[in-house]
Amino acid sequence: MTDISDLLQRQDYHTARHILSNLGTLGIEEVLTRCDKQYRGIAFRLLRKDLALEVFERLDPVYQQEILQELREPVVREILENMEADDRAKLFDEMPPEVAKGLLEGLSFKERRLTSLLLGYPENSVGRIMSPEFVDLKVTMTVKDAIARVRTSGREVEAIYSLPVINENGTIADVLDLGDLVLADPQQKIGELISDETYYARVDEDQEKASQLLLEIGYIALPVVDTDDSLVGVLTYDDAMYVLQERDTEDIIRSGASEPFWVPYLSASVLTLTKSRGVWLMVLAIAATLTVNVLNIFQNYLHSAIQLSLFIPLLIGIGGNIGSQSATIIIRAMALDEVRFSDLFTVFLKEIRVGFFLGLSLALIALLPVGLIFNWDISVVLFLSLISISTLAAVAGSVLPMTAKKIGIDPAVVSAPIISTLVDASGLIIYFLIAKAVLN
Amino acid sequence: MTDISDLLQRQDYHTARHILSNLGTLGIEEVLTRCDKQYRGIAFRLLRKDLALEVFERLDPVYQQEILQELREPVVREILENMEADDRAKLFDEMPPEVAKGLLEGLSFKERRLTSLLLGYPENSVGRIMSPEFVDLKVTMTVKDAIARVRTSGREVEAIYSLPVINENGTIADVLDLGDLVLADPQQKIGELISDETYYARVDEDQEKASQLLLEIGYIALPVVDTDDSLVGVLTYDDAMYVLQERDTEDIIRSGASEPFWVPYLSASVLTLTKSRGVWLMVLAIAATLTVNVLNIFQNYLHSAIQLSLFIPLLIGIGGNIGSQSATIIIRAMALDEVRFSDLFTVFLKEIRVGFFLGLSLALIALLPVGLIFNWDISVVLFLSLISISTLAAVAGSVLPMTAKKIGIDPAVVSAPIISTLVDASGLIIYFLIAKAVLN
Numbered sequence: 001m002t003d004i005s006d007l008l009q010r011q012d013y014h015t016a017r018h019i020l021s022n023l024g025t026l027g028i029e030e031v032l033t034r035c036d037k038q039y040r041g042i043a044f045r046l047l048r049k050d051l052a053l054e055v056f057e058r059l060d061p062v063y064q065q066e067i068l069q070e071l072r073e074p075v076v077r078e079i080l081e082n083m084e085a086d087d088r089a090k091l092f093d094e095m096p097p098e099v100a101k102g103l104l105e106g107l108s109f110k111e112r113r114l115t116s117l118l119l120g121y122p123e124n125s126v127g128r129i130m131s132p133e134f135v136d137l138k139v140t141m142t143v144k145d146a147i148a149r150v151r152t153s154g155r156e157v158e159a160i161y162s163l164p165v166i167n168e169n170g171t172i173a174d175v176l177d178l179g180d181l182v183l184a185d186p187q188q189k190i191g192e193l194i195s196d197e198t199y200y201a202r203v204d205e206d207q208e209k210a211s212q213l214l215l216e217i218g219y220i221a222l223p224v225v226d227t228d229d230s231l232v233g234v235l236t237y238d239d240a241m242y243v244l245q246e247r248d249t250e251d252i253i254r255s256g257a258s259e260p261f262w263v264p265y266l267s268a269s270v271l272t273l274t275k276s277r278g279v280w281l282m283v284l285a286i287a288a289t290l291t292v293n294v295l296n297i298f299q300n301y302l303h304s305a306i307q308l309s310l311f312i313p314l315l316i317g318i319g320g321n322i323g324s325q326s327a328t329i330i331i332r333a334m335a336l337d338e339v340r341f342s343d344l345f346t347v348f349l350k351e352i353r354v355g356f357f358l359g360l361s362l363a364l365i366a367l368l369p370v371g372l373i374f375n376w377d378i379s380v381v382l383f384l385s386l387i388s389i390s391t392l393a394a395v396a397g398s399v400l401p402m403t404a405k406k407i408g409i410d411p412a413v414v415s416a417p418i419i420s421t422l423v424d425a426s427g428l429i430i431y432f433l434i435a436k437a438v439l440n
Numbered sequence: 441m442t443d444i445s446d447l448l449q450r451q452d453y454h455t456a457r458h459i460l461s462n463l464g465t466l467g468i469e470e471v472l473t474r475c476d477k478q479y480r481g482i483a484f485r486l487l488r489k490d491l492a493l494e495v496f497e498r499l500d501p502v503y504q505q506e507i508l509q510e511l512r513e514p515v516v517r518e519i520l521e522n523m524e525a526d527d528r529a530k531l532f533d534e535m536p537p538e539v540a541k542g543l544l545e546g547l548s549f550k551e552r553r554l555t556s557l558l559l560g561y562p563e564n565s566v567g568r569i570m571s572p573e574f575v576d577l578k579v580t581m582t583v584k585d586a587i588a589r590v591r592t593s594g595r596e597v598e599a600i601y602s603l604p605v606i607n608e609n610g611t612i613a614d615v616l617d618l619g620d621l622v623l624a625d626p627q628q629k630i631g632e633l634i635s636d637e638t639y640y641a642r643v644d645e646d647q648e649k650a651s652q653l654l655l656e657i658g659y660i661a662l663p664v665v666d667t668d669d670s671l672v673g674v675l676t677y678d679d680a681m682y683v684l685q686e687r688d689t690e691d692i693i694r695s696g697a698s699e700p701f702w703v704p705y706l707s708a709s710v711l712t713l714t715k716s717r718g719v720w721l722m723v724l725a726i727a728a729t730l731t732v733n734v735l736n737i738f739q740n741y742l743h744s745a746i747q748l749s750l751f752i753p754l755l756i757g758i759g760g761n762i763g764s765q766s767a768t769i770i771i772r773a774m775a776l777d778e779v780r781f782s783d784l785f786t787v788f789l790k791e792i793r794v795g796f797f798l799g800l801s802l803a804l805i806a807l808l809p810v811g812l813i814f815n816w817d818i819s820v821v822l823f824l825s826l827i828s829i830s831t832l833a834a835v836a837g838s839v840l841p842m843t844a845k846k847i848g849i850d851p852a853v854v855s856a857p858i859i860s861t862l863v864d865a866s867g868l869i870i871y872f873l874i875a876k877a878v879l880n
Contacts (some may be wrong), residue, residue, distance in 0.1 A: 024637040026657060058656075151623055160619045161601055161660070178618055179600045185589055197464040215685075216498075217466060218678050220601065220660065238658050241681055245655075248688040249772055255695055256768025256856055257761050265773035266783060270793045278798060285802055291753035302749060309535045309749045313731035313756055313864055320760075320774065321697050321724050321857055325717045328696025332689055333705035343706060353710045358718060362725055389736050416696055416856070417761055424753055 004031050004345035008039040017046045024246050032063060033264070041070020053082050061094045062263050077106045084158050085114035086129050086239060092119060093128070126210045127203040129243065130233035133157045136164045143184045150178070159236045161220035165194050171229040174198050175219060200225050203232055208247050211240035212337065250412065251335060255328055257284060257417035284417055288369045290425035291316075298432045307378055308435055312428070313433055315382070319389040319427040320360055320420030326351055326397025327419045331411050334402070341406045348396050355394025359387040381435045388434070389427040396423060443470050448479040457486045468495050473704065475505060481510020494524050501534045502703050517546045524598050525551065526569050526679060529558035533568070566650045567643040568666045569683065570673035573597045576604045579613055579631035585626045590618070594605075602661035606635050611669040614638050615659055640665050643672055651680035652777065690852065691775060695768055697724060697857035724857055730865035737838045738872045747818055748875055752868070755822070759829040759867040760860030762798060766791055766837025767859045768839050769852050774842070781846045787838050795834025799827040821875045828874070829867040836863060 007016040017033060020043070028047065032055065034326055035164035036044055040277055044067045056064060056079055080088060080103060091116065092100040114132050121127025135153050139148045146163075154160045165173045165180065174194035184193055200223040214222045214237060220381050221234040253260040259266050260277040268276075295302065295312075302309055330347065333339040339347060363386040371379035397419045401411035447456040458470055460483070468491065475483055484492060484507045496504060496519055508516050520528060520543060532540040532555065544552055554572050561567025575593050577586045586603070594600040600618055609611045624633055637782035640663040641650035654662040654675060661674040686702075693700045701708050701716040708716075735742065735752075742749055770787065773779040779787060803826040813821035837859045841851035 024639075026637075026639070029656075032565040037734070068839070096551065147622065154619065154623055160622075174540070178622065179594065182587065182600075182622065183594055197466075199466070202856070215470075215678075217679055237660075237677060237681075238655075241655055241677075241684075244681075244685070245688075245776075248685075249776070252692055252695060252768055252772045255692060256764045258765045258769060264778040265769065266779060270790060273769075273790065273794045274797045277794070278763070278801060279697075281761055281765075281798055281802065282805075285754070285758055285805075288754045288757045291757070291795070292750050295750040299746065299750065303746050306739065306743050306746075309752075310732050310735040310739070311867070312752060313735070314725070314728045314735075316753055317728045317731070317861060317864060318721070318725055320860075321721055324696045324715070324857060325698045325721070326774075328692055328703065329698060329713075332692045336685075336689070336704075339706060346706065350713065354713045354717070356709070357714045358721055361718060362721065365722075365725075394788055397685060417764060420760075424757060428753070429850065 002148055003035075004043055005039050008035075008042050012089075013042075013046060016043065020046055021048065025051065025054050025058065029058050032059065032067075034266075037066065037267070041067050045071070053079060055079075057083055057087055060264060061091045062267055064091050076103070076278045081107060081111055084131065085111065085118060085133065086131050086158075088115050089118040089128060093380060122204060124207050125204045126201045126207055126224050126235055129191070129207055129239050130203070130223075130235050131158045131239075132233045133159075134221075134231070134234045135160055135163060136166050136231060137176060137190050138166055139168065139189070139194070141190045142186065143181060143188045143190065143193070144415040146176075146181055146190055147186070150181070152294070159221045159234045162219050162223075162234065164223040164231050164234060165190055166231060172198060172200055172223050172231050173223055177219070178219065201235060207243045208233055210381075211243040211247075214240045215244065247335070251331065254410075254412035255331070255415045255417075257281070257415075262418060278417040280417070284421050287418070287421040288424065290421075293427055294425055294432070295427045298428075301432065301436070305435065305439060307374055308381070308404045308431075310374075311382060312431070315389060315431055316424045316427050318362060318386065319393045319423040322355060322390050323393035323397035323419035323423045324416035326355070326394045327401055327414070327416045331401050333416055334411055339402075339437060341402055344399065344402055347402065348395060351394040351398040352391060355391040356387065358394070359390025362386050362390070377439055381431070381438045384434045384438070385431045388430050389423070391429070392426065393419070396426075443475075443485055445476040445479050448475075448482050453482075453486060458481065460486055463489065465491060465494050465498065469498050472507075473501065475705075477506065477707070481507050481643065485511070493519060497523055497527055497580070500704060501531045502707055505535060513546075514541070521547060521551055524571065525554035525558060525573065526571050526598075528555050529568060532559060538543065562644055564647050565644045566641045566647055566664050566675055567673070569647060569679050570643070570675050571598045571661075571679075572673045573599075574604060574661075574671070574674045575600055576606050576671060577616060577630050578606055579608065579629070579634070581630045583621060583628045583630065583633070584626040586616075586621055586630055587626075590621070599661045599674045602659050602663075602674065603823055604663040604671050605630055605672060606671060611638055612638060612663050612671050615661070615663055617660065639663075641675060642667070647683045650675055651683040651687075654680045655684065659694060687775065689874050691771065694850075694852035695771070695855045695857075697721070697855075720857070724861050727858070727861040728862075728864065731868055734865055734868045734872075738868075741872065741876065745875065745879060747814055747877055748821070748871075750814075751818075751822060752871070755825055755829060755871055756864045756867050758802060759833045759863040762795060762830050763833035763837035763859035763863045764856035766795070766834045767841055767854070767856045770838045771841050771855055774845060775850055779842075781842055784839065787842065791834040791838040792831060795831040796827065798834070799830025802826050817879055821871070821878045824874045824878070825867075825871045828870050829863070832866065832870070833859070833863045836866075 004016055030041055032040055096172050104115060117132055118128055135150055135157055150160055161178045162175045163178060165176050167173045176194055180193060203224050203226055214235060220237045223231055224233045224235055226232045250260045257280045259276045261272050363383040367379055367383050370382055401414045404414040405411040441768050444456055472480055472483055544555060557572055558568055575590055575597055590600055602615045602617055605613045605616050616634055620633060643664050643666055654677060661676045663671055664673045664675055666672045690700045697720045699716045701712050803823045807819055810822055840874050841854045844854040845851040
């Protein structure tokens with residue numbers, strides 16, 4: 001890994017340019033991503049123009065913005081003019097509105113219209129990320145005509161691998177893969193090549209849902225239609241993959257009790273990182289004060305049986321872990337559409353048994369050593385508590401995220417850390433009630 | 441959602457067949473995936489043959505196996521013969537070896553050879569999932585010849601969107617997109633259309649690494665070469681997406697302290713679920729006994745200051761949450777190649793500050809209420825403990841997974857639950873040491 005920052009700091013532009021000229025787009029992207037923030041724009045300016053345009057489009061919008069700030073006005077305009085409409089919309093989306101507006105006005109009429117179109121759709125809708133330029137075929141065309149059409153109008157279009165086919169009334173009929181078109185007999189009609197199954201997304205539909213559909217049916221691009229069924233764009237597989245990867249990142253980060261911050265980690269400031277974690281932490285800390293209350297209530301009791309307190313972290317730790325296990329497994333199964341709310345009862349029955357067996361195994365292992373090292377009363381209390389807490393945790397960990405999703409809350413919000421914290425307090429109550437019953 | 445199981449239980453095959461005939465492949469896939477296990481094979485047998493073959497290939501290998509068991513020998517052979525070599529290898533991979541061997545012997549020579557080839561590569565290598573059939577072009581061909589070649593040999597090949605281009609000496613030169621081929625002048629030479637950047641994967645390389653590369657460079661298929669640089673197959677984007685989605689599932693499930701079980705949740709038995717969680721739970725429980733030891737050491741002390749015990753779950757809960765936050769954020773950043781081991785020191789500096797600020801904020805909020813409700817000594821102990829534990833947790837949560845990856849352990853193994861458990865015990869020691877210093 002070449003450290004370009006050092007060279008740029010020494011103002012050795014000649015060597016830096018030489019190094020960059022020997023790298024491919026992916027290599028340059030890596031250098032730009034990993035170099036010091038203050039040298040990113042300078043390094044970009046050293047690139048050959050054709051490479052610069054190509055590399056720019058691959059960069060994260062955060063870096064794109066940083067670089068644009070370092071470039072002169074006409075260069076900025078040229079770069080923006082040459083971006084795909086959907087990539088440009090993504091960049092504008094993350095800019096301060098007044099900056100985006102100024103840049104938008106600098107674009108040619110055609111590109112400005114395409115970008116405004118995309119930005120007009122609701123956030124997180126398919127409309128925002130679709131490619132508004134496409135080559136459409138008619139059912140009545142011959143294969144030969146269709147290929148000619150692709151050849152004349154395909155040069156400016158991002159997505160020519162899945163070609164939408166339009167009925168005579170203007171509605172979408174199906175998608176034809178470019179490969180099938182190339183392989184077909186030139187005299188055949190397009191209508192004979194397509195199937196009677198049509199998959200497409202609505203322009204205001206959720207991005208994640210449409211992307212998961214594209215992945216499942218295996219298209220290279222999914223047609224996007226307006227409310228009157230007319231074609232307005234296509235969702236390409238690479239944008240869909242980007243959406244799904246972001247969904248997974250969001251779920252993973254939330255499962256660790258943070259808000260996703262949408263900036264590469266090394267570029268995120270300490271303040272950004274602290275904020276993305278602080279809110280969650282505060283909520284969890286407030287929920288955790290429940291445990292202080294429970295312990296306070298049982299304080300006298302705790303005083304007379306101090307040994308009980310030794311097992312508190314262990315017990316609630318195990319409860320939290322089992323709850324986390326159930327929550328992460330169920331949230332992932334819902335994201336992949338393997339489990340739906342209608343399966344609630346099936347899941348409940350499964351988790352109650354899984355929780356019970358896990359608790360029982362741990363309880364059986366603990367029974368003897370705790371009895372011998374401490375005493376048999378404590379051992380029995382622990383045995384019963386482990387089984388009850390484990391069962392409760394497994395059920396809460398699965399039922400709560402499913403219910404959250406049903407009532408419209410992102411289930412990842414009710415994920416592992418929240419479940420653990422809730423199980424902590426209820427687990428303590430169970431523990432002391434069992435202790436009271438056994439020890440008295 | 442039609443409940444086909446009911447119909448099949450009543451042996452109303454006529455209605456079931458009618459319902460299935462009105463569904464597309466995606467609809468049928470859903471019915472088969474969600475119907476009761478014992479009716480899956482029966483439902484499959486009701487399908488029209490062409491649809492049956494198409495649907496079969498889309499199903500999860502678990503369901504594929506279940507269905508095969510319900511079909512007669514010649515039908516099984518026909519289905520397997522018609523699958524893509526890489527899908528078939530995936531299915532054989534999950535079968536008991538002797539069953540797979542029997543089925544392999546029933547295949548035609550050509551298909552058997554293709555499948556054996558894939559199965560001969562190491563597990564998790566690109567070789568296992570590549571498509572061994574492809575259409576390759578030579579640099580010396582004209583565009584016209586190349587299109588003719590695609591038309592004659594492309595019919596039996598899965599991947600014709602990214603066409604590998606071979607140098608005269610047989611090594612890989614570049615990949616040409618079918619779209620560029622269609623748009624090009626028929627008299628041009630292939631050599632003029634390709635760039636001088638070549639991206640490819642080695643056949644024994646890790647699947648995840650190659651898939652992430654494919655996603656980054658945006659190819660539809662990535663060439664796969666042998667040790668002598670000769671082309672042996674292509675990795676198609678849909679298989680790469682499948683690999684990346686599985687990687688994310690693995691990371692998510694591990695972050696919740698389970699082993700992934702690779703079966704859709706509803707099809708996983710209670711035993712499978714219990715086993716996938718039991719081992720982790722045991723490890724965590726054993727680690728958690730450390731907390732019992734720590735508390736046991738400080739037992740007398742705890743007895744004389746019983747109020748200290750009230751805050752134990754709260755304190756270690758917060759420590760665990762901060763550790764989890766750091767671990768999930770860093771593990772994701774490493775999976776997306778945003779952070780590498782060489783960034784360890786940068787990460788360390790960042791997390792130490794994030795942890796400190798988070799701890800300080802919580803400590804400031806807690807100071808007054810704890811002082812008023814309990815007493816000021818406890819309040820000071822809590823203040824100092826919150827800051828120290830939070831800082832420690834943030835550092836441990838980031839440094840440990842990075843170090844694990846460096847020494848060859850999957851960082852997801854050292855994820856949130858493990859970090860929490862480790863922070864629990866060390867947090868307790870810090871708490872009691874601070875308490876001793878302040879209260880004495």
